[in-house]
Amino acid sequence: MGTAPGLRLAEPASPPAARPYASVEGIARRYGAVAVFEDVWFGIGRGEFVCLVGHSGCGKTTILNILAGLEPPDGGVLVVDGKEVTGPSLDRAVIFQGHALMPWLTAAGNVAFALSCRNPRWSRARCEEAAGLALARVNLAHAADRKPAQLSGGMKQRVGIARAFALAPKMMLMDEPFSALDALTRGALQDEVARLVAEASQTAFMITHDVDEAILLADRILLMSNGPGARIAEVVVNTLPRPRTRANLHHMPGYHPLRDHILDFLLTRSSRFDAKAPPAGWTPRTPPITQPAA
Template identity: 60%
Template sequence: MTKPLISIEALARRYPKHGGGETTVFENVWLPIEKGEFVCLIGHSGCGKTTILNVLAGLDQPSGGVVIVDGREISGPSLDRAVIFQGHSLLPWMTVMGNVAFAVTSRHPHWPKDKVRAHCQKYIDVVHLTGSEHKKPAELSGGMKQRVGIARALAIEPKMLLMDEPFSALDALTRGSLQDEVRRICTETEQTVFMITHDIDEAMLLADRIVLMTNGPEAKIAEIVENTLPKDRSRADVHKHANYYALRNHLLDFLVTRSKNFAVEIAAGAYDPRRPPVVRPGERAPAQPPPPIDAPRAVSA
């Protein structure tokens, strides 16, 4: 059995409370992520979603547990893990090409300029910014800035791409367009992605698996939802698939009701944080074999 590319094991984060003691944001979080998989994490504010992402990025240290990436424990930031934040975080004095090249030369400091430029151009073309290479961030729209951030992250060819609600500040049309672009790019490049979102429809469109967190403090992974929509889905037709409403209603019901009362579910049944329940909404249960047919009985006259 092959090991997952990323393994989150017994992860916990605690902060000291004013006056003594600690507040546990989340604890005993276990999650494997396979190579090429797109995983979305959903939960209410305060459950520690961004903290988990920061631990994966090496920007924060857990209070307990470890994160293993490709067989090695995370101990700090690395170019093997690229982050796309809510804001574009571009260097304002650099052009599109310059921003992407800055990341590439950090990854490959010995590459000649021609090779760096050709490599950057490849990813600028991927995000459909061809012709904007010499523009600075002030000359770009919000959506174009986020495209530069995506190109910059992909250009270092990371083992894991971390996305912290990267489209939340964009208008609906731009957000939808970028969602389709990200799905296309990640599918074509088989990029491993861990993404935080509050948007159920975004998670349904992008993710292979959707991880549901209970409310904080002491948040846990309540269950893992496997996306039952077709792999070739797109934003324009995703709502036409047979499993769409079953999947959406399941996620909505969790966020509105079950996330608040999950402690009751834990108390009522066997909950193993190392193996959270895995569900596939809308998928039909396996067909049961028909009952045996009794032998015909003799009919008395």
């Protein structure tokens, strides 16, 4: 199938020239004889933002949990910075769907506690100072002394974002962190994350159902087929220039073909990829390349 002008695809068919910063290599999740996903390969380059898009039930959150070291895969391995992942690490920070804040601590206290775990030699004063700076970066300095029960949903997520970025992780993992928020708050936080990632040249991986969110944030978008037997079916290279914001995104040349291609995959093609009968060009046990297909 041809591609629209300005749309670049990378075929998941050949190994990359070198292992990327994070390398997911043939991972699987099985429940008895049923594989939710199997033989999943992809890489994340240092400083790259990758989004994973797919329908519910294909195993997106499980893949993120495996990246975070919260769950082991049933097959395959995950290698980050040349080392196999066997458990959680503060080098990989997670922003969850829920805010995951400790209710007995203030906003500043939640961030300061994370900083004290990351930097055990820091004094309490230094952790509190760094927490205040982190909250200021997400425009929450005025709410530093409030507990989670005194914050709106969007403010709680801002605290979670501030906490994650304050840790200065090598990789940021995001599990649909804005899905429970209203449209205006979600858009504001998406722009906030885009700014923070750009400022820190952060390596990031996000799972999402929101096509526009993926287009706004990602350098590459991984399209996952439906489960059971789900896999990475397409890799879309986002050629839209940065900086991108919610306000300017839909005016960019190439936006509509890119969006239409992803929606067409989700609405029609995602169900056609059968793990038992892979499409032409797919070779099992080989990771996707990052170069556009010829």
